[in-house]
Structure formats: C-alpha cells, structure tokens
Amino acid sequence: MDFKIINERQIILQLAMQEAYKKRDECQRGFDSLDNKLNTMTTDDCDKDKVVESMLYFKECRDGWQETIDHIRQWQDELDQGLEGC
Numbered sequence: 001m002d003f004k005i006i007n008e009r010q011i012i013l014q015l016a017m018q019e020a021y022k023k024r025d026e027c028q029r030g031f032d033s034l035d036n037k038l039n040t041m042t043t044d045d046c047d048k049d050k051v052v053e054s055m056l057y058f059k060e061c062r063d064g065w066q067e068t069i070d071h072i073r074q075w076q077d078e079l080d081q082g083l084e085g086c
Helices: 003-040 050-083
Strands: none
Touching: 003 050
C-alpha cells in the first residue's frame, strides 16, 4: 500500500481513537456519578431502580466504546504491518 495512504489512514485512526477515548470516559463518569448517587440513596428510595437502569446504560455505553477502541488498535496494528512491507 502507498505510504501516503497509510499515513493518512493512521491520522484518521488517531483522531478516531481520541474521540472514542473521550466518549468512553464520558460514559465512565456518568456511571461513577450515578454509583455515588446510588450509594447515598436509602433502601426505600423510589428512584433507585431508575438509577440502576441508567447505570446499566452507561456500562453498556462504556463497554461499546471500549470495543471500538480495541478495533481501532487492531486496525492501527494492521496499518503498521503494511508500513513494514513498504
């Protein structure tokens, strides 16, 4: 593969990685915030189920972004291998 094309793709993947990390971290902060809120709630608090449901959403969100990060790393490794062949 052409070096210029590989370089452009690496830049695109770096930008995608930065955004994926930001999104994953946002989800983690949301989860942590709700976890703190849950810890301060009483056992008979009516909103507890809603908080737990929201926590599950943030966990799925975080896990999804982590999976995206893992895929981007794999693509970066494949591009690096392409550079070795140049």
